[in-house]
Amino acid sequence: MTLQIDVVSLFPDLFPGPLSESIPGRALARGLAELHSHDLRTWGIGRHRSVDDYPYGGGAGMVLRPEPVAGALDAVRGDDGFVILLDPGGEVFSQARAADLAARPHLVLVCPRYEGVDHRIRGMVDLELSLGDYVLSGGELPALVVIDAVLRLLPGAIDAASTGEESFASGLVEYPQFTRPPEHRGERVPEILLSGDHGAVARWRHEQSIERTRARRPDLLAAWEAAHPPAPEKPRRRPRREDAGDVPLGGVVEPGEPRS
Numbered sequence: 001m002t003l004q005i006d007v008v009s010l011f012p013d014l015f016p017g018p019l020s021e022s023i024p025g026r027a028l029a030r031g032l033a034e035l036h037s038h039d040l041r042t043w044g045i046g047r048h049r050s051v052d053d054y055p056y057g058g059g060a061g062m063v064l065r066p067e068p069v070a071g072a073l074d075a076v077r078g079d080d081g082f083v084i085l086l087d088p089g090g091e092v093f094s095q096a097r098a099a100d101l102a103a104r105p106h107l108v109l110v111c112p113r114y115e116g117v118d119h120r121i122r123g124m125v126d127l128e129l130s131l132g133d134y135v136l137s138g139g140e141l142p143a144l145v146v147i148d149a150v151l152r153l154l155p156g157a158i159d160a161a162s163t164g165e166e167s168f169a170s171g172l173v174e175y176p177q178f179t180r181p182p183e184h185r186g187e188r189v190p191e192i193l194l195s196g197d198h199g200a201v202a203r204w205r206h207e208q209s210i211e212r213t214r215a216r217r218p219d220l221l222a223a224w225e226a227a228h229p230p231a232p233e234k235p236r237r238r239p240r241r242e243d244a245g246d247v248p249l250g251g252v253v254e255p256g257e258p259r260s
């Protein structure tokens with residue numbers, strides 16, 4: 001199935017831009033997705049194809065009018081278009097959302113400019129997406145980021161093992177990676193990666209993922225731990241009277257108690 005992607009923008013020539021290179025470029029060239037960008041002014045108002053106006057109630061800047069966006073969506077959304085408005089106040093984009101979008105047949109991304117959009121435009125879309133807590137000049141860069149993240153998840157874009165092990169695929173950030181040489185300026189590659197013991201390597205990578213997530217993204221780790229509660233410990237057998245002689249000298253060490 002070919003994913004259809006339509007972008008509505010005042011700067012349609014910004015697409016495909018960086019998406020024409022490397023992994024997204026190959027995904028498009030192989031026909032895994034079709035990307036079309038549309039000039040919002042096509043649906044602009046009057047001789048000047050105007051798309052913005054002053055905000056009611058006053059204030060700085062211009063606001064995107066609803067009619068051009070409505071016209072664009074009438075033309076490109078079709079029966080199956082999932083419409084996304086790029087907006088700093090939207091859901092923060094995530095790998096889980098990228099996977100959700102990659103499974104859909106048709107995405108329509110609306111890229112506003114100016115001080116923002118007439119509030120009625122929000123009622124025309126299925127999802128508002130933000131790239132993070134900062135303000136960019138327009139929705140085109142966020143749209144490029146979203147499309148890149150989606151294209152690389154399409155079956156056939158890259159080796160499935162790569163996307164399965166990447167940061168966030170499991171809810172954790174990725175473990176440290178090393179390549180040759182085995183030693184660089186006194187820093188050695190961890191011996192375990194050179195051991196050839198695949199089980200030990202997998203365990204080490206998993207532990208490293210957890211530790212790096214703990215250090216860098218405790219918010220992610222908390223969510224991961226909630227989804228992966230430790231297996232309940234088997235109840236310990238109470239010592240029988242006749243076992244008393246087995247208690248080691250110094251007695252049972254309780255957790256946290258210094259060992260003698």
Ligand SMILES: C[S@@+](CC[C@H](N)C(=O)[O-])C[C@H]1O[C@@H](n2cnc3c(N)ncnc32)[C@H](O)[C@@H]1O
Binds near residue numbers: 086111113131137139
């Ligand atoms: C200058 S911004 C408008 C910001 C708006 N006045 C506000 O305070 O939310 C213009 C456009 O850039 C896009 N944009 C800016 N920052 C963004 C972000 N973090 N994520 C997604 N889109 C963003 C949105 O499409 C937005 O409508």
